[in-house]
Amino acid sequence: MNTPSTAPKILVTNPIHAEVQARLQRVGIVEMNHDTEPWTQQQLVMRAKDADAIMGFMTDSVDAGLLAKAPRLRVLACALKGYDNYDVDACTRAGVWVSIVPDLLTEPTAELAVGLAISLARNMVSGDAQVRRGEFQGWRPRLYGTGLAGATVAIVGLGCVGQAIIARLAGFGCARLVGIDPVQKLPGLESLVLEEALTVADFVFVAAPLTTSSFHMVDARALAHCKPGQFIINVGRGSVVDEEAIAAALETGSLGGYAADVFACEDWGLAQRPAVVPVRLCAQANTLLTPHLGSAVRDVRLAIEHRAADNIIAVLEGHEPADAINCPEFHRGCGDDPVLWNTSRGGYGLRR
Template sequence: MTKKIVVTQPIHAEVLHMLQSVGNVVMNPGPAPWSQAELYQHLSDAEALMAFMPDRVDAGLLRNAPHLKTIACALKGYDNFDLQACDEADVIVSFVPDLLTEPTAELAIGLAIAAARNVRLGDNLVRTGQYEGWRPVLYGTGLHQSVVAVVGLGAVGRAIVERLSGFGCARILGVDPVNHNTRVVLTDLLTAISQADYLFMAVPLTESSRYLIDDDMLAHAKPGQILVNIGRGSVVSEAAVARALQRGQLGAYAADVYEMEDWLLTDRPHNINPALLAAENTVLTPHIGSAVARVRLAIERRAANNLIQVLSGKMPTDVVSLDNAR
């Protein structure tokens, strides 16, 4: 009997051919996700699922996928996937652990520079015909000789630190109770937010990290601070950030991730905070941290290999268990 593989986003022809060599592939033409009803219908007789960032896997989905053996995730973070429910349903889950690191760190630096140097406002000035040559306007700040803090020293955080080391920062602070890095001065979050000119958020979303940056924490932020979030949307309170921007506590906010994307949270907002969208001193990108063409292809290949290994009776290279996900 031919194995059925469900793919929730369009993939490269090369990767599609890989999957078709082991089963019958049903692929979403995208880019909009299937409705829940459509997805459940496709999964009703599927043995494998290739999942992407917009997907949420919980007990309800698994009940509607009784033949599912594996979920191969073409992404890095676990937070939209209920690994306990997958374990109880005997579904093997794999993620791509490292290919997203470098492009995400590159974007973090780009966002910081764009926010600090008023790139968005400057672009608008030129495009609207207001630019008539150099004028003493749009002065910002730079990484050189600034105090920079990175919250979360996992793979992405370390990659950000590595890139920062070439900018001549006055100091690089690191906040992480577990991971360490020789290039940073380890400290606590309160100290970091009160001293840093730039604060990079590179932490995963957990129960303890949700709204790590809230009104109370932002009250201690160094005035004019540039806050950059490339971790997960809900590690900051977007409403609190908007208020801090409005009162001038924060100099700018740059983000590639948003609270509305944290699908497993039942009380997540369904839109980006309107006050945040209205703020001029923001740079907001549509979750393009890994959107480098050759990187996305490599991620799809890796996820496909993990899926094929399970359908071939093997354990996938990038298997994730409850123990190593904690």
């Protein structure tokens, strides 16, 4: 058993459930952010200097600069699926494992996506506001919306979330489903390029991760192709769409509505990310904007934390993390014989 002086330090950047914290405390000393506000990058760098493991969240960014000041770091366990705010290549060069939670966020995010589409297209927020203002005195011929039945639906990004959205749409009687993905093609699903899909779709679900090629994929040029009255629902990453272009399309009426659970201000890996959600976007009545609730299901969040903890514990106990997305350079090749941890980064033996 590790003594306090030799126990590894585990940095947890956001509050986690007590039972997960207790698991981590059995293998190391846990330093956790107990505030709901994230640490600044400077605070994270300072606290990571003697950390052996980090449980990171969407509010964090780990780059080469932080890694250079964290010589003991062995594993970065991301309690998330999308990892665009983490420099995986830099971690690989520094000999640091990076793990994610690949599957637990899929179903709740897909559920929310369909819920956003229905709420937006059926004017639920406006209707709720009317009732609360005391304006409802019985049925009136107002707030007519659009349903999924008979609609043409496009899904941008056919990864796990995109496929889960398709599965959940099966019972709504959509007339046509099309997919937009440069790599993934699904049997039986019509495949179109983005501009073609925008010309025919009544609903567009954005479920693509943020990459250099997907940044501002849905911009003013793409939106010029959109079918009048179209609804766009973004549960991928904020910067996959150009939020200012979305606001402009809503103002002119060329776009019927926009729902989002993700925003460009959250994309920590971008140097030029905005500080807040654009006021111009928030001012549009035909929007539904939720504060990143995709995985905000109690049981799911607990399971995500446990999964991230599993990956930390595996490395601290000398094993490869099950959900690794890289093969650190101290490894002589993933799939080869067991090798030793680079002794310059902690001197621990590594076993598969």
